[in-house]
Amino acid sequence: SDIDRLSEFRLVRDLNLRGNKITEIDDYRLSIIFKLQHLTVLDRRKIDAAEKIESKQMFNPSSEYFASRDHMTNVVFSFLQDHRVQESTLPNIETPYPMLILSGPDGCGRIELAHRLVEEFSEFFGYGILHTAREKRPNEKDRTDYVFIKQEQYEEDVTKGEFLCCYEYYGDWNGLQRSSIENVAREGLACVIQIELEGLLSIKQSHFEPRCVLLLPMDQQIHKRRLQLQGYEEGEIAMALNRVELYAEYNRTHPGFFDAFILT
Structure with a gap:
């Protein structure tokens, strides 16, 4: 895509796509931030660290992210059960x-x-x-x-x-x-x-x-x-x-x- 080709221009720091139909796509901003990680400003709005982290978790989540998510799921369901002292509790x-x-x-x-x-x-x-x-x-x-x-x-x-x-x-x-x-x-x-x-x-x-x-x-x-x-x-x-x-x-x-x- 045209956006992918923009990744070759490593010196580009400020990109304005306001008025372009691409902005109507779901999660457009996070997608652009993830694909063009060298950007510091998008659509006249500064890209902060929180957005960079969120974009990575959405489009390329780490193994640690999945582990944390799955662990929390198991913890929640475990809390809903009756509890007793476990054999592995020293x-x-x-x-x-x-x-x-x-x-x-x-x-x-x-x-x-x-x-x-x-x-x-x-x-x-x-x-x-x-x-x-x-x-x-x-x-x-x-x-x-x-x-x-x-x-x-x-x-x-x-x-x-x-x-x-x-x-x-x-x-x-x-x-x-x-x-x-x-x-x-x-x-x-x-x-x-x-x-x-x-x-x-x-x-x-x-x-x-x-x-x-x-x-x-x-x-x-x-x-x-x-x-x-x-x-x-x-x-x-x-x-x-x-x-x-x-x-x-x-x-x-x-x-x-x-x-x-x-x-x-």
Whole structure:
């Protein structure tokens, strides 16, 4: 569009489109501010910081924005339920419930590592299983790797306040239910969870203080082969490969977010 071509003129700071039909479009002003981020004045009105933030949240919201939104949804529905003392509530508030989160792109080995930790250190760890509304892959086991449920059941569980965190991953909804943590805590064990970055960001919004480990594949071809063996389709493989850089970039731009880093 003509507006997109204007983005090439980086020295333009003042733009006046008053009288142009484009101003009749919904959210016109925020759209222009987002597309032409070098502008300081639009239609003879100064662009303030609040408008810049609002335009970014509308047209290119961050992962943190979605995590905050989904966390607030779960908190609201949780408050509507009856409450009792949770198994994960420790007597000393200065000692948070122990939780280890493994995060990384599909095929990085996070679920395998989670199961291995639980198997080899069964006196310390229990597996905090995720619920998902997607279809089960051939190599996956229901109620061992994930709890597979229908979308309708997922939405019902959200309104019942069952979830600590929810996140959408390429059209499929996933999440960690509070009961998954409580079942592990009841055994006196620390909870190990494997989850995508979107889910991790949501958990970080909660009262839990997890230790977080980032897993990243070392070799793209080996990573691709792993995904093929696990039954991923070509489109899913492409998405997983692309997300390697997303995780690496997040780690670079958020130093200290992850407590450890493992190449797989």
